[in-house]
Amino acid sequence: MVELSTVRDEASHTREADEPRDSLLVRFGVDKPLKLDAGVELSPFQVAYKTYGTLNAERSNAILVCHALTGDQHVASQNPVTKKPGWWETMVGPGKPIDTERYFIICPNVVGSCMGTTGPSSSNSKTGKPWGLEHPVVTIRDTVRAQAMLLDHLRIDTVFAVAGGSMGGMQVLQWAASYPDRVFAALPIACATRHSAQNIAFHEVGRQAVMADPEWRGGRYLVEGTNPRRGLAVARMGAHITYLSDAALHRKFGRKLQDRSNPTFSFDADFEVESYLRHQGSSFVERFDANSYLYLTRAMDYFDLAADYGGVVANAFRGTPTRFCVISFTSDWLFPTSDSRAIVHALNAAGARVSFAEIVTDKGHDAFLLEEPELFAIVRGFLDGAARARGLATEKR
């Protein structure tokens, strides 16, 4: 069984959703509702975000970084909940490919998450209690609309670039489709224009695992003082397998036994890979909200760019001024290279300026978060070229 050594403080968890630490916060009042694809308006609502670097006088050097399913705004600095480094410190920072000495980095927490942007664990202003399942279902497009409102608030008309991997890459594509004139360059990494049937299936299993936990209480666990830890841990364990590759699991773990020389003939974590997965599950529940997991997997499932453009992805990008760099990884089976090629074909058909790189690695989908020198070189090169085209100063600021 998954061991959950640390009992999470429910109160502090709710506080993070409403009063995120180490973050900037913009609150939109009832006069500025977020219009949702579900046909309702979310108001008031708030967006938690982080910035790094300095916005130049022309307000032209901003890079919007979009995070993945369980990511957050703490892209390049310590996460206040986990006390771990930011999730993309390999990519974002002084002298890094997304260089905080040249660019002004903005990373907002997505709508529906649990780190300070409004989501199911945020307090509903009408009741004073956490939304739970009363929160409307949100989409990738909703999140991008909220991000556009954030940019308006920051008085940034056009971002130099939008970059992100996985669900972050979906936001990048949605940005380029919804606001072509506001995006100079786009970096969608390890993503797709729609979630596949297999990916929806994996998400559904995760949601069922959460909802099968009696402590989920129909989504009212924060109010009722319970916590569907075990269901969420199972969901995370299953999802985590899809983030890796068979080859990476084999290389890391093979069939190695955990601290023993012979199998125990029991249901203990005999194999290292079991122990590793259990750890992934139990550490995840310390930092993430179960309902947010439901909402954000749902947002990914609903993502289907073609559906909004007459069934043809290329229509989303016709006449786009944005320049694209599409990146995939050979061992990513969640968003395989064929998905990225489909993006490139659509961009070609739309007459867009696009470059494409498939990076050879055995690290699977998670490669975009890991130490991948080729990835860093490509991102740096693409941004350098775009910066010259944009007329951004090439020297460090």
Added chain:
Amino acid sequence: MVELSTVRDEASHTREADEPRDSLLVRFGVDKPLKLDAGVELSPFQVAYKTYGTLNAERSNAILVCHALTGDQHVASQNPVTKKPGWWETMVGPGKPIDTERYFIICPNVVGSCMGTTGPSSSNSKTGKPWGLEHPVVTIRDTVRAQAMLLDHLRIDTVFAVAGGSMGGMQVLQWAASYPDRVFAALPIACATRHSAQNIAFHEVGRQAVMADPEWRGGRYLVEGTNPRRGLAVARMGAHITYLSDAALHRKFGRKLQDRSNPTFSFDADFEVESYLRHQGSSFVERFDANSYLYLTRAMDYFDLAADYGGVVANAFRGTPTRFCVISFTSDWLFPTSDSRAIVHALNAAGARVSFAEIVTDKGHDAFLLEEPELFAIVRGFLDGAARARGLATEKR
């Protein structure tokens, strides 16, 4: 949430484990214990099995069919629990590739299962109550040992062939390794000589889903009158994805919505693939025992033929008189073709007689259970050739 319309009758479930319907049963007394790899003896114990066709006077035309993880002895006749046709009626029957008019087919339920061969839901003779987790952990080799005892009981010295897919294929390989002189021909389909780290990981998620269900009660649910339906359903849903291919899911479901034209923006089963998976989960729990699921996934995890032979698979087959036909499917990512090639390489290194076929299909791992004409043709051809070599009458009996 998974809807479970039929409430299972616990009592009848336990009865099936002890008194299987429409099956033959051999009970081994305390004088004939099953020696387990776990270092203990299981006694008394019983094996439930089915036979089809007629054993010839020379007792030389028997084919042992080994079932997969959640299979059973009802290979070619109605399953008394589900009332559905046997699980391999496409392959086994009069005039079928495994021809019941020529061969005598024996299909035993594996040790640790829940359909009449001793397993965790069987009554422990010492307590009169279901074993639960008190049942010792079993391995593929243990099951093959029990099957050898069954053949002894049937006074069959050598089987003409052993055939099976997935976990059934593991048994085939173990048979050829443990009892080379008792196996004339071997048909391991869609399997491997060891369970991979990724496959162990998927199994572990399924086990955690079962054990996270409070109704599992530490494995004592039969005694306590509960049933970890929801956990087991989640486990099955996750596993089911691995039995199919991305292409098959896409072909069958794509992103089609379930009986509606627009998304509901809810956590209902909006997509057909969700509805399909939920059905897979809920129907599975009506026929299978949660603890058996733990035991048999564990047995597969432990399977590692090389480990018993100095780390070299070929050593398991040195000087084998058995002829092999190894079969894989292009879209099987659970036991990919590379696993089958490794079997073939080992057999070649051991100097065995082996043929190999990789069948092109998008149906994934489950292809071995489905309508695959090429599979049928290959099995028929291999058995025909082996029957001639064995001197079996070629005319129908």
